[in-house]
Amino acid sequence: MAHKSIFMSMLADDRGGKIFLSLLAIVTIVLPLLNLAVAQDSAFHISTFTITLMGKYLCYALLAIALDLVWGYCGILSLGHAAFFALGGYAMGMYLMRQIGDRGVYGNPELPDFMVFLNWESLPWYWYGFDQFWFAMLMAMLIPGVLAYLFGWLAFRSRVTGVYLSIITQALTYALMLAFFRNEMGFGGNNGLTDFKEILGFSLQQDATRVGLFVITALMLAIGYLVSRFIVTSKLGRVVVAVRDAEDRARFIGYKVESFKLWVFVFSAVLAGIAGALYVPQVGIINPGEFSPLNSIELVVWVAVGGRGLLYGAVLGAILVNFSKTYLTAALPEVWLFALGALFIIVTVFLPKGIVGLLQQMKARKVKEQKNESP
Numbered sequence: 384m385a386h387k388s389i390f391m392s393m394l395a396d397d398r399g400g401k402i403f404l405s406l407l408a409i410v411t412i413v414l415p416l417l418n419l420a421v422a423q424d425s426a427f428h429i430s431t432f433t434i435t436l437m438g439k440y441l442c443y444a445l446l447a448i449a450l451d452l453v454w455g456y457c458g459i460l461s462l463g464h465a466a467f468f469a470l471g472g473y474a475m476g477m478y479l480m481r482q483i484g485d486r487g488v489y490g491n492p493e494l495p496d497f498m499v500f501l502n503w504e505s506l507p508w509y510w511y512g513f514d515q516f517w518f519a520m521l522m523a524m525l526i527p528g529v530l531a532y533l534f535g536w537l538a539f540r541s542r543v544t545g546v547y548l549s550i551i552t553q554a555l556t557y558a559l560m561l562a563f564f565r566n567e568m569g570f571g572g573n574n575g576l577t578d579f580k581e582i583l584g585f586s587l588q589q590d591a592t593r594v595g596l597f598v599i600t601a602l603m604l605a606i607g608y609l610v611s612r613f614i615v616t617s618k619l620g621r622v623v624v625a626v627r628d629a630e631d632r633a634r635f636i637g638y639k640v641e642s643f644k645l646w647v648f649v650f651s652a653v654l655a656g657i658a659g660a661l662y663v664p665q666v667g668i669i670n671p672g673e674f675s676p677l678n679s680i681e682l683v684v685w686v687a688v689g690g691r692g693l694l695y696g697a698v699l700g701a702i703l704v705n706f707s708k709t710y711l712t713a714a715l716p717e718v719w720l721f722a723l724g725a726l727f728i729i730v731t732v733f734l735p736k737g738i739v740g741l742l743q744q745m746k747a748r749k750v751k752e753q754k755n756e757s758p
Contacts, residue, residue, distance in 0.1 A: 399739065400612060403695040404605060410437070411601040415594045431590045435665050436709065438597040440702050442662040445604045447685045447697035448611055449654035454683070455692035456615050457647045458627030462679045463552030464655050466559050467527035469673035471656030473563075474526060476576035476669040477510060478519030479587075483580050496578070497571045507569045516583055523660035524653045531652030532645065539641040539648075544630070553676050560674030575670025582664050593665070600661045604698075607654055611694055614650070623647055684727045690737025699738060 414437065417429040446468050453459040485492040489499040493506055512518040534555060538548055566572040585592040614620050625633045626640050634640045663669045672678075681704070689700025704726070711719045734741050 397612065397695075399693065399695045400608065403698060404608070407601055407605055411598055415598060418590065418594055431593050434590075434593050434597050438593070438600045438665045439662065440705050441597070441600045441604050442658045442665070443685070443701040443705050444698040445600075445607050445658040445661070446655050446682060447689070447701035448604075448607055448694055449651045449658065450682050451686050451691055451694055451697035452611055452614070452651045452654070453648055454686060455694075455697070456620065456627060457623050457644055458630075459644065459648065460546075460549045460683070461552045461648075461651075462549045462676060462683065463554075463556040464651070464682055465676070465678035466556035466674055467531060467652040467655035468659040468662070468678075469556075469559070469563075469669070469671075470527045470530065471523040471659030472663040472669040472673060473570060473576070473659075474513070474519050474523035474656070475660040475663045476579075477513040477570075478516060479579040479582060479664060480576050481510070481514040482582070483578065486580055487578070495571075495576070497566075497574065498569070501566055503569075510569070520660060523656045527652040527656035527659075528649050531649045535645045535648040539644050542641075553679065556674050556679055557676050560671050560676075563671040563674060571670070573671065575668060575672075576663075577668040577670075579664065579667055587664060587667070596661070596665050600665070603657060603661060607657070608694060608698070611654070614647070615694070619643065619646070681723065684723060684730075686737075687730050688726065688734075688737055690739030693737075693739050696737050696739035703738075 414429050414434060417427055418431060418434050421428045446464065449467075450461060450464050453461055453464075480495045483495065487496040487499075489496050491499050494503060498506070513522070534552075538551060543551060562568055563570050563575075564573055570576065579587055581587055582592070582596075585595070587593075615623070622633065622638055623643050626638070626643055630640055659669075659673075685700040685704045686697045687700065688704055689698065690696025704723075707722070708719060711722055730737060736744070
């Protein structure tokens with residue numbers, strides 16, 4: 384009963400969150416049924432490609448929630464969250480590579496194909512343990528979390544803020560991208576990790592496996608939202624918002640500002656790592672391109688478009704922008720980057736609170752007009 388009361392209190396004033404979770408539940412139930420239970424020649428059939436695409440969008444939505452925690456609530460504009468996402472993805476990719484065994488091109492039961500091609504004689508020590516799923520998932524959370532802790536401890540302790548912190552986070556992800564491009568790192572270099580066969584014994588080519596990954600991703604998105612909502616509505620969340628709005632005043636009152644910022648930053652990185660781990664088996668590849676600073680900038684656009692500081696606004700922005708990207712990169716590939724830049728400018732100038740913020744303003748204006756009209 385206590386857990387139920389906590390859950391209800393979290394969503395009591397979160398109408399948008401209730402709508403989001405309800406829609407997510409409907410989609411999670413309906414889409415798999417239309418894929419598995421409806422004949423392929425039916426107009427109501429949902430293809431496995433669509434299921435996979437939706438699963439990718441949900442991974443991006445979880446990543447957007449992670450950024451919204453630090454930017455929308457803590458005031459930290461991170462341009463390096465793609466690094467945490469990619470590190471989680473590489474942890475899962477290493478597990479999937481170990482599952483290939485002797486089914487690779489070179490038939491080596493111990494070494495991945497790219498290591499055989501590069502004449503590696505033995506498996507590097509940092510690949511040990513990745514033949515176990517639990518270890519890979521632990522690393523998908525632990526590695527981004529540890530990196531965020533070390534980076535955040537140094538940055539926040541030195542009181543680096545604002546645009547300087549944003550530039551440093553961008554430098555972090557760019558440095559990691561350059562490092563992972565090197566074949567000597569042992570992560571596949573430019574080609575990355577791919578040609579995955581199975582996960583937990585289930586073939587990644589089977590429709591049921593794809594549906595299962597989609598459902599798990601939706602479940603993790605719901606959990607990630609609820610945990611994040613719990614954090615922002617708790618005393619910790621209120622202090623974090625106070626730090627965002629008046630950091631010096633919060634420090635003067637007696638709060639250890641650096642500790643609060645560090646805690647939220649680390650949790651956000653862990654959430655991004657989980658999103659990356661869910662992303663890789665669905666798209667079938669992970670390469671250094673995922674570290675690209677452009678990816679982090681796009682992530683900021685998602686959150687800004689949907690509405691930062693709302694969580695479900697970040698989800699809305701991630702899905703809308705990526706749906707537009709999927710359409711435009713296929714229909715008008717040369718237009719996409721210009722459209723993305725124009726979208727960010729429009730949101731910054733005309734919609735500072737995003738789409739959700741605009742809807743809230745329209746609703747408030749309508750309520751005010753009704754009150755003025757009433758006798």
